[in-house]
Amino acid sequence: MSEHYNLLVIGGGVNGAAIARDASGRGLKVLLAERRDLASGTSQTSSKLIHGGLRYLEHLEFRLVRESLLEREVLLKSAPHIIRPLNFVLPWIAARRSALRVHVGLFIYDRLGGRGSLPASHQVNLRRTPWGRGLKNHLRLGFTYADCWVDDSRFVVLMAMDAQNRGATVMTRTDVTAMTPTDKGWQVTLTQANSEKQVSAQVVVNATGVRADRVGREIAGVAETPQVRLVKGSHIVVPRIHAGDHALILQNEDGRVVFVLPFERKFSLIGTTDTPITDPEREHVVDEAEVDYLLRAVAPYVKQAPGPEDVVWSFAGTRPLKDDGDNNPSSASRDYSLELSSRGDARVLTVIGGKITTSRKLAEAVLSRLAPHLPRMSGTWTARAKLPGGDLTDIEIYHDRLRVDFPNLNPIYLRHLIDRHGSLCHDILEGCETGADLGRHFGGDLYQREIDWLKDREWAVSGDDILWRRTKCGLQLSPEQREAVMESMAQ
Ligand SMILES: Cc1cc2nc3c(=O)[nH]c(=O)nc-3n(C[C@H](O)[C@H](O)[C@H](O)COP(=O)(O)OP(=O)(O)OC[C@H]3O[C@@H](n4cnc5c(N)ncnc54)[C@H](O)[C@@H]3O)c2cc1C
Structure with missing residues (x-):
């Protein structure tokens, strides 16, 4: 028998991760499937701003700007380290x-x-x-x-971690390659490097970004999926x-x-x-x-x-x-739209557009739209919740504590580690007496101990995952040092 989920979210970008997090926190059985690495699509390439978008006022996008401005304070409190x-x-x-x-x-x-x-x-x-x-x-x-400012790819990873902490299954390097409607929802084929797996899901969210129309038409078989x-x-x-x-x-x-x-x-x-x-x-x-x-x-x-x-x-x-028919790419709306389609009793909701800034609100809107088709859920909760590592009242006070607890580690390194992991630094550094306990030094701020954490807890698999998404250490390292990270991850 294939594993059954209430909700399958396709796409581990900011929108998919936010939806999976919100849904699992409300008690649903959720699967998040991402065909490459988390945040390896558009979400790693943003301008890294949690912003209302001053220039969107010139396009009279008052709803979007207001929602985004309000989100700044909510998100700031949820993850002050990133x-x-x-x-x-x-x-x-x-x-x-x-x-x-x-x-x-x-x-x-x-x-x-x-x-x-x-x-x-x-x-x-x-x-x-x-x-x-x-x-x-x-x-x-x-x-x-x-x-x-936000570290966009870490924001995605932290939401996926929170989703997993709340019971979601997160599968990366997992391509959703076929979907067949059934009388209970969807039968879905997941394709990994050398294997295929069948799962079933009551409802599917298509959060595949630039591929949303292709996935909707070719995989879900929904002809009326809107053009992206x-x-x-x-x-x-x-x-x-x-x-x-x-x-x-x-x-x-x-x-x-x-x-x-x-x-x-x-x-x-x-x-x-x-x-x-x-x-x-x-x-x-x-x-x-x-x-x-x-x-x-x-x-x-x-x-x-x-x-x-x-x-x-x-x-x-x-x-x-x-696609709002506007010829000017700069004035095309950055707002999102949600399109619910059905094939018989099988429903798929397609997410189009949106911003890093509005991803949490988008997730709430998705679940409110899907509520009639899902088991009874608890109410909204993410506005008051912290992301992993985000339970810090003051970063400098936490830095002082870390320096006291790990007196033999370089304080500048510790400060940089907080920018990535917040209060999880204590877990990462547990048992570290001296610099040697950080393991192999790859250059810059990057040590084996953090890489091990990123592999174990954050789904990092390749050198690029480490150098450009979980950290930005790629910028500090020489080409030879980057190559060493690639080789070590390939082993
Ligand atoms: C240049 C630029 C600057 C921006 N700047 C900002 C900014 O400063 N602030 C802001 O708020 N927003 C900004 N944005 C907008 C924001 O980045 C995007 O709206 C957001 O990242 C879209 O996220 P997503 O989850 O919808 O898509 P994506 O991040 O692209 O995620 C979709 C995921 O689906 C996966 N996928 C596709 N097909 C399948 C399949 N069959 N099976 C499994 N997985 C699949 C992909 O691999 C991908 O990871 C910017 C966007 C751009 C392009």
Whole structure:
């Protein structure tokens, strides 16, 4: 007999992981199936912001902006080690947007979703305050406001861990390859490297991002699955180009904005582009023209403008957006839609669009929509819950405690470990007396002990899982050191 689940969630990106977490916390028997690694799709390639999206106000997306603004405080409390406040500076250039327009936008932004703990926006003099450090001298007027930063791929992994802690089964490297309707729901084929497995599920959620329409039509056999519109966005990483802990939001001459975020201490993350594509296989390709676009967007603002030779890393991802018929990829709605379809008594709900920021609210909306087709569930709970490692009241106090408990370990290393694991650092380091107990050192902050944890607890299988998703140590390591991680994981 095949294993039976109340809910099968296909796709281990931010939306699938959030749905699986919420559903398992409400007492459902849940399976989350991801064909590659968790967060290996669009969710690892975001701009890493928990934000309302100031520019979405220009497209009058008030519902989405309000929901997103409110989520900042909820998510901040749930995982303060991987989500933190981030101040933005918008250096003003008269030709790009009027100062009045920026003022009005920020006024609405401050009030639409309530700021809670985040500071209010204000106008600043860039020449006389640290907000202007690294910017060109002719830039005088600026505006500041606050949003939050998130480690996007760790956010996904932590939600999957929480789902598992609450009883869900999480299967990575597991492709959903066939679905047959039955009188009790679906009979589903799961394909792993060398084997196939049959399971049954009362209801299925298709959270496969850019593949949602293909999976809906070809695997679930639902002909009316809506079309997904693909808009690729690329980012580049260069050595730090401005001082301070704040980010820059730069108005580009085409009317778009480009972000420059402090990244992994020594770097700046610059993004993003908006390029329509039709072939999902091109979703991870960063084109030369995109690199050029981003470098040109930054050049009018910063004293030390980076060139192509400064790019140390780049990545691209594709937004799976609702096809609303708008020709402009930048103004296409970033809101989500949920489409419930049936084949006889078998139901599949397809998720299209959404943001990292709204994933928790999206999960609530999914379960409310599916409630009539699922066993009785308990009510909403995720707004007040912590993610694994997130039960910290003050990160610096926790750091002090860690230093006392592990006096022979480098305090800077401990601080960096908290940024990844929060209060779980004690579990990872249990029994560590000296640096030698961390095991093999691969370079930067990466030791065998953490890799073992990531393999045992976080479904890491390959070198890329470790270097670019569970950690960003790939940026600190030389090509030879990265190769050593790859080889060690392949053994
Ligand atoms: C450039 C860019 C910048 C962005 N910046 C932000 C931002 O700053 N803030 C924000 O809130 N949002 C941002 N977003 C939006 C956000 O990243 C996406 O909305 C979100 O990641 C989509 O998540 P998802 O779970 O729907 O899709 P994905 O993350 O793509 O997950 C889908 C998963 O399904 C899996 N899958 C596919 N087919 C199958 C199958 N048959 N069986 C099993 N698994 C399967 C895939 O492998 C994949 O892992 C950005 C998006 C882009 C592209």
